[in-house]
Every structure is written in C-alpha cells, then in structure tokens.
Amino acid sequence: MDALPLSAAIAHLKQHKDQHTWSLRELFTQNPDRANTFSTSAAGIYLDYSKNLLREDTLSLLLDYTDTAALKDAIQALFSGANINNTEHRPALHTALRFQGAPETEHEQAVADCRAQMQQFVERVHSGAWTGFTGKPIRHVVNIGIGGSDLGPRMVCEALRPWHNPDIQVHFVANIDGADLSDTLARLPAEETLFIVASKSFSTLETRQNALSARQWVLDAGCAESELEKHFVAVSSNIVAAQDFGIAAQNIFPMWDWVGGRYSLWSAIGLPIALACGFDAYSELLRGANAMDTHFAEAPFEQNLPVLMALIHFWYRQCWGAGSLAVLPYAQRLAKFPAWLQQLDMESLGKSVDREGQPLNYPSGSVIWGAEGSNGQHSFHQLLHQGTDMIPADFVAIKQPTSELTEQHRWLLSCCLSQSQALLQGKSLAEARKELEASGHTHKEVHHLAPHKVIPGNRPSNTLIVEKLDPYHLGSLLALYEHKVFTFGTLLDINPFDQWGVELGKVLGNAVYDAIEGEIPSNWDGSTANLLKLLLK
Ligand code: F6P
Numbered sequence: 001m002d003a004l005p006l007s008a009a010i011a012h013l014k015q016h017k018d019q020h021t022w023s024l025r026e027l028f029t030q031n032p033d034r035a036n037t038f039s040t041s042a043a044g045i046y047l048d049y050s051k052n053l054l055r056e057d058t059l060s061l062l063l064d065y066t067d068t069a070a071l072k073d074a075i076q077a078l079f080s081g082a083n084i085n086n087t088e089h090r091p092a093l094h095t096a097l098r099f100q101g102a103p104e105t106e107h108e109q110a111v112a113d114c115r116a117q118m119q120q121f122v123e124r125v126h127s128g129a130w131t132g133f134t135g136k137p138i139r140h141v142v143n144i145g146i147g148g149s150d151l152g153p154r155m156v157c158e159a160l161r162p163w164h165n166p167d168i169q170v171h172f173v174a175n176i177d178g179a180d181l182s183d184t185l186a187r188l189p190a191e192e193t194l195f196i197v198a199s200k201s202f203s204t205l206e207t208r209q210n211a212l213s214a215r216q217w218v219l220d221a222g223c224a225e226s227e228l229e230k231h232f233v234a235v236s237s238n239i240v241a242a243q244d245f246g247i248a249a250q251n252i253f254p255m256w257d258w259v260g261g262r263y264s265l266w267s268a269i270g271l272p273i274a275l276a277c278g279f280d281a282y283s284e285l286l287r288g289a290n291a292m293d294t295h296f297a298e299a300p301f302e303q304n305l306p307v308l309m310a311l312i313h314f315w316y317r318q319c320w321g322a323g324s325l326a327v328l329p330y331a332q333r334l335a336k337f338p339a340w341l342q343q344l345d346m347e348s349l350g351k352s353v354d355r356e357g358q359p360l361n362y363p364s365g366s367v368i369w370g371a372e373g374s375n376g377q378h379s380f381h382q383l384l385h386q387g388t389d390m391i392p393a394d395f396v397a398i399k400q401p402t403s404e405l406t407e408q409h410r411w412l413l414s415c416c417l418s419q420s421q422a423l424l425q426g427k428s429l430a431e432a433r434k435e436l437e438a439s440g441h442t443h444k445e446v447h448h449l450a451p452h453k454v455i456p457g458n459r460p461s462n463t464l465i466v467e468k469l470d471p472y473h474l475g476s477l478l479a480l481y482e483h484k485v486f487t488f489g490t491l492l493d494i495n496p497f498d499q500w501g502v503e504l505g506k507v508l509g510n511a512v513y514d515a516i517e518g519e520i521p522s523n524w525d526g527s528t529a530n531l532l533k534l535l536l537k
Helices: 005-017 024-030 055-067 071-080 094-098 107-128 151-159 178-185 205-220 224-232 240-246 270-276 279-298 305-319 337-349 380-384 405-425 427-438 443-454 471-491 503-518 526-536
Strands: 039-042 046-047 140-144 167-174 191-199 234-236 252-254 324-330 367-369 393-398 461-466
Touching: 005 055, 005 305, 024 140, 024 205, 024 405, 039 224, 039 305, 039 427, 046 140, 046 151, 046 443, 055 071, 055 305, 071 279, 071 471, 094 107, 094 405, 107 270, 107 279, 140 205, 140 270, 151 337, 151 380, 151 471, 167 178, 167 270, 167 503, 191 205, 205 224, 205 234, 234 240, 234 270, 240 252, 252 270, 252 405, 270 279, 279 305, 279 324, 279 427, 279 471, 305 471, 324 337, 337 367, 337 471, 380 405, 393 405, 405 443, 405 461, 461 471
Parallel strands: 140 167, 140 191, 191 234, 234 252, 324 367, 324 393, 393 461
Antiparallel strands: 039 046, 046 461
C-alpha cells in the first residue's frame, strides 16, 4: 500500500470531523438506543463503545478504510503463516500456539509436542517427583526473563491467583539491578528452588547475568555442578546457547522464531503459569485466546471487537491528536495488565517508517499507560477529567466478584461506571455555579470557584465487560488486545512485529560497560563522558 490512500483517508476523516459538532451528551439524546447500536460481544467479552465521539457515518468511513488498508488480506496472511514480519522474513504465528483439537500443520505439531513436554514437567514438579539436590521436592520457581519473557506470565500469574497451587510459589526476576534477584533469593531455600531461564534469544544481558548469579547461588548453597540440572530449565529458541550455559538438553523447552517475544506467553514462556495454576488452567487460557482468534478471523468487521477498537483508536490518533491511551482495569489482580499492554502496543507500533521503509507522514503508536482502578482515581484521573488533553480510555470491568467480599465488588463496579460517566458528562459552568449557590456560597465565592469546578466532559472511553476473571476469559481478553494492535499496525501500514529500536541501546550498553573498565572513547558526547566519570569517582 503506498502512502496516498492512507493520507487521503485521513484527510477525508478530518474533513468529516470538521463538518460536525461533537457532543457525547447530544449523541445520546439523539439516539436513545445508542448503547445498543454501539456495542457488541464475543468470547465472553462485551464491548460498549457508545461513549465515543462517533456517529454512524463516522464508523462507516472507518470501516471503508479497512478495504484501503487491505485488512482482510492481512488477517488471512497472519493466520496462514505468511512472512508478515517483512524485515525479519518470518511469520507471526502466535495464533498457532493456541490451536485446539488435533494438530493439522507442522507448526501445530511442534506446539502439541511442546505442550506434552510442559504437561509432563508440571506433573513431575507438582507430584514431588522432581526434586532438588538434597532430595526435597520443589516449592519455589523463579522465572528469570525480561520483556515478553517476563511481563505476560507475570501478569497472568497475578491475575489467576485463586488458581494457584498452594504448594508452589512462583517468583519473577527481570531487572539487571541485582537487588531484584538478591531480594527474591533472600527469602528462598536453594534446595527447593527451581529456575526457569526464559529467553527466546538466550542472549539478553539481563537474563544471562541474573541466570549466572542464580547458578552461583545454588552452587554456594552446596549443590554439586553435576546436580545443577535439578535446578535449571530453560525456554529458548537458541538451544545451543542454552546448552552452553549448562542447561541439560532434556530441560530445554523450545521456542520458535515464528513467535514474537511479546506474543509468547502462550508458548512454553507460559511455563510459570502452568506451574502456578496447573496445566488445566493454562489450557483454558489457550482455549479463551483461541475463541477470540476465531472471532477476529471470522466476524464481520462491524461486529469485530479488535477491529472496532483499533478503528476507534485510529480515529483519535489521526484526527483528534490523541497521543496517549489510558487503560484502566477495574480489578486488583489485573494491576500488571497495563505494563503487559505497554510492551505489546508500544514495542509493536512505535515505528517511523512504513512496511517499505518510507517515512510516515502521519503519527504511529501512542503512549499506553494506566493502572488498576479504583487506585488510579486518587492519582492520575484528575488529569483525565480536567487536564487540557483529551485522553481516550479503555475501562475493563469484571462482572463476577473476584473475592468473597461481594459488597466491595458492587462498589468497585460503581467506581468503574461512574468514572466513564463523569468523563462523558463533565460539568458545565452553569452547573458548577448552580451547585455552589445551592450549597450556600456567596456571589463572590461562586464567581471565584465556579471555573475551577468546570469539568469539560465529552471525553471518550470504551468499556469492556469481562464475564469472569478466569483463565478462559483472561485468554480471550489478551488475544483481543493482540489483535487490536495487529489491526492498528495494518491500518498504519507498518510492521508491528519487529523492534529494531531496542537494538541500539543494547549495543551502546556494551560500549559503556567496556568504558567502565577501560578508556572513555574520545568521540563520545560530553554529557555521557562526564556522567560516567562522576559515577566512577
Ligand atoms: O527488549 C527487547 C526484547 O527483544 C523484547 O522484544 C523481548 O521480549 C525481550 O527483549 C526479551 O528477549 P529474550 O526473550 O530473547 O530474552
């Protein structure tokens, strides 16, 4: 696709925006059935997108654009395993990781074999048949990985706490800061601790350093070199490097270059999930994701959750200048969801050239941020309500209570709904004045205070209702966002599956490390050279 159709479509959409006044309050008055018109559901998730600055003709224009962007073909290419990651000449087949039924392709067969290896391993650990160097069963599992080899399994494990096996505690270490590993290990008995070294490339600095330190810690606790294999398994596509590190061949779970790191929690990178929650729960997670895959592949675009969410985000990004998107899960156990989504979305969509390498003349990915509700309400929501920027928000509500404190769940849902309502309604100057007058303020006070109490409103949001925070629905929710990001990338004509920007920092990191030991190169910028001297003093 050349740049013209996209630029033309954006120009057309901008024209449409300029032709209308946009008031959410009015849109709801004009169409009392708006909530039904602008909502749809699939795989246990209900999407209400009626609180968006959208008219029916806006949606038609956006849907028309999916033809220009050849979205149907792109979805077909994704599922069929075409080399859609065109800078690394690979498919992006994370959907094959959650296939159901009997394997039909080579990829699915590889996945089935890996699942069997995982299941067997989980059973051995859970039954106590897998023991540490003193013969005691494993009670602690530490996942050492970073980025996609950390954020997904970490978030899912926290979300599914009620499914946890009480005999196994799963921990996560990612940071190169030794405090992460050291604080984690301080609480653990080495003889009962198993490490998963999770790294697709097996070359990531943080993971290698943490794994080396962990290895030494186990040896220092009295484990013989020959018994180390009882304490280390790996997940990697680089079998040779994992073996060179000292992981026994039978303890390596495969990864494949056709799965991107940020799309990998469905592979053996999800081993901590299976160990924490059991293999059945892990399988349910895959089943939920697969249900969303089927919906994405088959549903007409006007009812297609990932497509609709991507189109709406595209509308705000291209025509309303929205540079960020808030994601607000109203569930304590989804506290790590925004961090997972940040990598998925920002590593995928933070690009400046199109698929052919031509500079983009339109904005690409946005800043994704957020936190669990209701905590965020007492922190950054003020900016959502009264700041000068319009920041679209995704609210995620869980229908069934997540704890036995059902009364608190009712309050949680009230908080969630009232926030999107407040963003929509706002408070006009007249309303603010009336309110102050009613509470007995003097004329002078009303005059002074009323402007501060005005809340612009008309701020858009989606609300997702997830039936239950269980493995199936969580799988469906995560796959929904994966496909939304893919669709957004397709609409922008960029490759959402590479991440070359991360590489420069890695290369320079090595050079800075070398300079600590040796000389500071004369061609460095003055600031970096000076900072390093100060740090070394
Ligand atoms: O930070 C970039 C990145 O390449 C991510 O894309 C990836 O998830 C992460 O590093 C970890 O990579 P690996 O699994 O190869 O250690």
